[in-house]
Amino acid sequence: xxxxxxxxxxxxxxxxxxxxxxxxxxxxxxxxxxxxxxxxxxxxxxxxxxxxxxxxxxxxxxxxxxxxxxxxxxxxxxxxxxxxxxxxxxxxxxxxxxxxxxxxxxxxxxxxxxxxxxxxxxxxxxxxxxxxxxxxxxxxxxxxxxxxxxxxxxxxxxxxxxxxxxxxxxxxxxxxxxxxxxxxxxxxxxxxxxxxxxxxxxxxxxxxxxxxxxxxxxxxxxxxxxxxxxxxxxxxxxxxxxxxxxxxxxxxxxxxxxxxxxxxxxxxxxxxxxxxxxxxxxxxxxxxxxxxxxxxxxxxxxxxxxxxxxxxxxxxxxxxxxxxxxxxxxxxxxxxxxxxxxxxxxxxxxxxxxxxxx
Numbered sequence: 001x002x003x004x005x006x007x008x009x010x011x012x013x014x015x016x017x018x019x020x021x022x023x024x025x026x027x028x029x030x031x032x033x034x035x036x037x038x039x040x041x042x043x044x045x046x047x048x049x050x051x052x053x054x055x056x057x058x059x060x061x062x063x064x065x066x067x068x069x070x071x072x073x074x075x076x077x078x079x080x081x082x083x084x085x086x087x088x089x090x091x092x093x094x095x096x097x098x099x100x101x102x103x104x105x106x107x108x109x110x111x112x113x114x115x116x117x118x119x120x121x122x123x124x125x126x127x128x129x130x131x132x133x134x135x136x137x138x139x140x141x142x143x144x145x146x147x148x149x150x151x152x153x154x155x156x157x158x159x160x161x162x163x164x165x166x167x168x169x170x171x172x173x174x175x176x177x178x179x180x181x182x183x184x185x186x187x188x189x190x191x192x193x194x195x196x197x198x199x200x201x202x203x204x205x206x207x208x209x210x211x212x213x214x215x216x217x218x219x220x221x222x223x224x225x226x227x228x229x230x231x232x233x234x235x236x237x238x239x240x241x242x243x244x245x246x247x248x249x250x251x252x253x254x255x256x257x258x259x260x261x262x263x264x265x266x267x268x269x270x271x272x273x274x275x276x277x278x279x280x281x282x283x284x285x286x287x288x289x290x291x292x293x294x295x296x297x298x299x300x301x302x303x304x305x306x307x308x309x310x311x312x313x314x315x316x317x318x319x320x321x322x323x324x325x326x327x328x329x330x331x332x333x334x335x336x337x338x339x340x341x342x343x344x345x346x347x348x349x350x351x352x353x354x355x356x357x358x
Contacts, residue, residue, distance in 0.1 A: 043069050044350055045341055046134060046144040048122050049283070050077045052327045053317025054150035055106035056334030057341075062113030064342050065351075069144070070110065070117045071136060073151075077107075077119050080152060080318075081327060088180065090327055102327075122286050127313050130348075145312060145350055146341040149291075149299060150334060151283035152318040153325075158190065158276055162246030162253070170253025171246060171274045175199035176326065179206050182273030188213055188256055190243055191277035197225035199277050204234040211269060213238045213258060238269070246274060282319045291315070298322045306337035314340050 045061050047054045050072035061068040081087065081099035088096040107117055118139060126133040127147060134142045155173035157163060163171055172178040175189075179202055187207035189200045192214035204210045212229065217240050219226050229235050238258060244266065245257040255270045282297045292300040292309035299308055299315040306314040316333035318325050345351070 041143055042131060043067070043142065043144040044345055045069070045146045045148065046071060046132075046142050047148045047150060048125075048134065048286075049073060049149065049151035049317070049319070050107070050117070051081060051103070051150060051152055051317060052106065052331040053152075053334035053337070054148070055103070055110050056331040057148050057150060057316060057338040058110035058115035058117070059106070059113055060335050060338035061342065062110055062115045064338075065114075066342065066345065067114045067116070068110075069142060070115055071122055071134065071142070072107075072117050072119050074119055074121045074137060077103075077117070080155075086181075087177070087327065089176070124288065125286055125290070127287070127290050127310050130312065132312065145348070146344055147313050148306070148334075148337045148341055149284075149287075149308070149313070149315040149319055150317045150330075150337070151286075152330075153280040153282040153298075155276065156279045156281060158243060158278070160243060160245055162248060163276075166246055166248050166253040166274070169251065170248065170272055171276065173276050174325070175202050175275050175277070178273070178275075179203045182207055184208050185272040186270045187211070187273040187275065188243075188269060188271035189275045189277060190214075191279075192216060192219045192221060193277070193279070194221045194225055195279070196277040197221040197229050199275050200229050200235050201225070201232060203273070203275065204232050207234065207273065210235045211238055211271070212236070213241055213243055213256075213269075215242050215261065216240065243274075280318070280322070280325070284319060294322070296322050304336075306333065306340045312341075312344055314344075 044066040045068040047057050047068055047070045050070060054070055058068050058070050081103050086096045087099055087102060090102060111117060120136045120139045122134050123137050124135045131143050131145060132147045183206045185208055187203050187210045189196050189210060189212045196212060200210050200212050212235060240261045241258050243256045244259045246253055247255045253272060253274055255268050256274060258267050258269050284297060284299060294300055299320050301308055301315055301320055306316050308315050314337040316337035317330040321329060
């Protein structure tokens with residue numbers, strides 16, 4: 001896949017990874033010499049992944065004249081929001097908006113400003129040096145001066161009967177996204193960490209009842225969250241137990257089968273909202289250890305920037321964020337990554353005719 005990048009003069013700015021301009025001058029010169037390679041096979045920016053972070057980065061880089069390429073993924077371009085029936089907390093939509101519609105709108109906006117969106121997966125990458133290489137599943141190798149990783153994270157699944165069938169129909173992995181829809185209904189939360197406790201506390205304001213189901217007798221969550229949950233009269237606990245099946249009427253979830261690990265008994269717990277909070281797995285497998293990750297497998301970035309441990313490589317969204325994991329925060333991170341990438345490109349002399357601000 002070849003992409004011709006047109007260049008035009010513009011101003012220089014400091015490298016976002018070195019805002020004071022103190023990076024070793026020889027290193028900058030070496031990177032600039034390699035990254036200054038021209039030709040139709042070298043892009044200025046490739047964004048790996050889509051969703052709010054990826055599409056926002058594409059919008060910003062497109063408006064700056066860099067003609068970014070978005071490798072959006074083959075199976076679910078648009079990220080996790082394409083599986084969300086309704087979003088009510090994304091600003092600008094007073095009546096809410098369906099997840100697939102929001103992602104389609106963001107994609108069209110990115111394409112309007114010159115982004116090229118390709119529904120393909122990156123299977124391996126060489127991110128070292130001034131020119132980075134990305135091997136895709138179906139479209140060959142892409143070469144680029146900068147790469148923005150926005151591959152997100154996967155919710156860990158229970159892998160039980162009914163989970164897939166009722167996903168989006170009672171089964172949810174985001175309490176802040178979907179809790180409101182279960183006002184006055186029984187809710188179950190599966191998990192024992194900070195996310196599960198925070199979710200239970202949040203959901204207790206909506207649900208008729210909230211039952212926390214955990215496979216151990218003690219919680220991994222911080223003591224303060226456990227104390228708050230235990231003091232909430234609307235929250236009860238089922239410990240040393242697992243969910244073995246999610247039941248429904250074909251349209252929506254109705255209950256869960258709970259297996260007691262100590263005595264081997266099985267019970268049915270009514271639940272219309274089933275929130276699974278057993279962790280996330282960042283999508284970083286294709287990186288093959290080239291970027292620094294934290295203990296949870298999330299990409300480390302430098303301070304308030306989107307700069308990773310490799311020059312010219314940036315990251316944004318849920319592949320970085322282990323705390324908030326919201327569409328709006330991912331979009332904000334995407335804009336930061338794009339601005340950091342733009343600063344890097346300008347610093348090595350690759351400028352792209354800026355569009356006027358509106």
